[in-house]
Amino acid sequence: MMAAVMVASCPKSTILHNSICPRDPNSGFLGGSSFKSISLQLKPKSTRRDGIHLVVASASKTSSDSASASGGGGGGGRFYINFTGFPFPLGPFLSRRTIRTEAVKGCIWLFEQEQALGFSSVSTNIRMTVIKLKSGGLWVHAPIAPTKECIQLVTELGAPVEFIVLPTFAYEHKIFVGPFSRKFPEAQIWVAPRQWSWPLNLPLEFFGIFRAKTLQDDDLSTPWADEIEHKVLSSPEVGIGPYVEVAFYHKRSRTLLVTDAVIFVPRKPPECITKESLLASAKNGLAVKILSKGRDLPQEPVVDNNMNRQKGWERMVLQILFLGPSNLLEPKASFAQMSQKLIVSPIVKTLVFSKVPEKVRDWINSIARDWKFKRIIPAHFAAPINAGRSELLAAFGFLDELLGEGYVTQPSLWLLFTSLMGKAASYFPPDDMKTLSSLDQFLVSVGAVKKTVSGRKRQSVTN
Template identity: 75%
Template sequence: MAASAAVASTAPQPLRPRAAPRWALGNLGVASSHRALPLHDRGTRRLAVSASSTDTETSARGGAERFYFNFTGFPFPLGPFLNRRTIRTEAVKGRIWLFEQEQALGFSSVSTNTRMTVVKLKSGGLWVHAPIAPTKECIQLLKELDAPVEHIVLPTFAYEHKVFFGPFTRKFPKAQIWVAPRQWSWPINLPLEFFGIFRAKPLKDEDEDTPWAGEIEQKVLSSPEVGIGPYVEVAFYHKPSRTLLVTDAVIFVPRQPPECISKESLLASAKNGLAVKILSKGKEVPDEPVMDNQLNRQKGWERMVLQILFLGPSNLLEPNSSFAQMSQKLIVSPIVKTLVFSKVPEKVRDWVDSIAADWPFRRIIPAHFSAPVNASRSDFLAAFAFLDEFLPERSAASPGLPLLFASLMGKAASYFPPDDMKTLSSLDEFLVSVGAVKKTVSGRKR
């Protein structure tokens, strides 16, 4: 996700949207907020994924309504290349909606979901966070909310979100455009206008002068010390619904795949290809056709998750054990933890502590995997408990019961299977040796 080199790219605009009928689908793995589905229980705390509606909305049509041509994104273009299904879910009744599309890594069989969040402001207009591909279907589902788009926000530097920002903003020329600061691209650092992003205003840390300041607050994490470019992410807090919005800071991996991921992608991942053979620990890998059934779709999802989180997990042939340890809890992605947050622990800790101190949120909406996640400030702090390894003096200076409790929970949230971490750790050492990422620049040195 955002830990990859962030290269901004343009994507051609799809055809002009037109009306399409809707139909309701079961919301896979999502329960009503009045009957939240328990996904993780630590005894005194419970995390769950919930939505205020058990229905998802999507177009009854495919084909032209879902067409979007995209071969941009260096070094791996982001698929699907021609067809993107959009799923709309009401997360907070009458206030917040989630729009999801499949996002594939290049020409591989690895996919996840990418999410756009839409908030209805008191003005009656819409505030759009992290736009996705503006297909006919996506734009139509947005217009069905029957409110004007007033603000469009790019909360990160990462190219998987930036790639659709310019084309999306051109669909709403009257909207105000806002972008996270310190945008950059690689291997050539080009201005935003080159990527079709015009009239953009920078998002500032704790800015009280934004048009939405009375309803949505913001905190900027900007760390230039990470590597060839800064890591930048803006967190938002929607005060009326007590909702925290992040991009890649934390994730909650669901037990079952998001609805927007196609069965073709899941079955392709279930096949015993080259990656499975390499990571099979010398076991015999059967070469047989993959039947379309729930077991194989689940296997495909588990393999996808482990490759997204670890790049080279220890055993793709039998992914169940590692998947069970990584799913159903609020965590920081192993890639983001290893390549980004462990490099600048003091800055990340300041950002995390500020969020937890100032914002009494009760749910979190990330840009990938499950959302919304019913989670408190203690759950959020627990996901970042690994920072104590780099800042032992700081964590010991202010123990406090809430922090001690978060630390205890964090031992589980921050634990990643050592065998699965080997490839990522080796990659980290290599990137440090060539200067692509840096060693820890604050706290305890590596």
């Protein structure tokens, strides 16, 4: 989500990628980013050349105790050098703790790591989902950094990794597909269609993703089609490139998997976010000072307590979602407005989905029509979310206002749910949206993003 926001916000950057020649087949690679990448190699395993690639990350070969099933491995098992996305790199840069939880008993597991925005105190969680197939193998959705701890937690499931899936074009999810796949060389790699990078649109092989197969919309020929179905959202270009995301439905557990389409912000911070990050965000730093407009702010050290950790979390969320930056001084009211409910992230809604409402509406309607899910697992914030079709439609209720009465594809019952729940789910106070609305207007005015992009002709109302 962070990388998608940065790509949308900084499309005119002239920063180019660095190309270097790695010698370690377990090194990491970058794809789908508009930013420069840098990598450090540690203890290469061999001297075999793999060609020219864009290297961004490398897991070290350190010795440490095995990670426990709860994600409590030693610090050495969490070591991972990661300097990517200049000038807005995605941290943490040296250590990533992995938390594993069981979402559906004996069937679905969630793996989470912290994801930080550059050198700031802004963090969220990034999630990999693993499903055990009837074959006994594992299906991996949106890989995270393959630290020693993370790989140990995967292998403890006692099953081979058969498939690795990249469900989006987004940089933060693409970055670890290469290094993760080299930990499981027998696994097949499947990727969302229309992968792109900027400023050079290079093939996936340049980013360390080899022998990848492309997911096609509603394709029933995938090896897992009898257990997991998928639908592709592939929009026209909304700026420097298209928005592409693949939703998956695990039939046996009635679980919907998405990447950035919807989120559920929890009241408390995810376990993988460190207390140091939370307390740093709670401090009256540079951003808060600027927004205080000369107000005298306390500068004493922040005491480590639950109140300050919560304040740090609330400030983080508002900055991640671009909501009410002026409310960073007192974030509780704005945080309460958008937390504890299924929503479309305000920044994705404003900069992406509002540009292609027909395409998004068709995708969501198809998901709600064909899949009877009872839980949703996104790639960020809380999961699993106990939510079904009515909650998903309500989260996208803003599309009805954009499309108007001339575009009706939903059955009347779903329209009723959307009208009752949609306004509450997608509404944010105007004061909270000021900065994001201004950013959108600016990007449209300079041609960085488009005002609207028609996905197809609108249908007339059917009686």
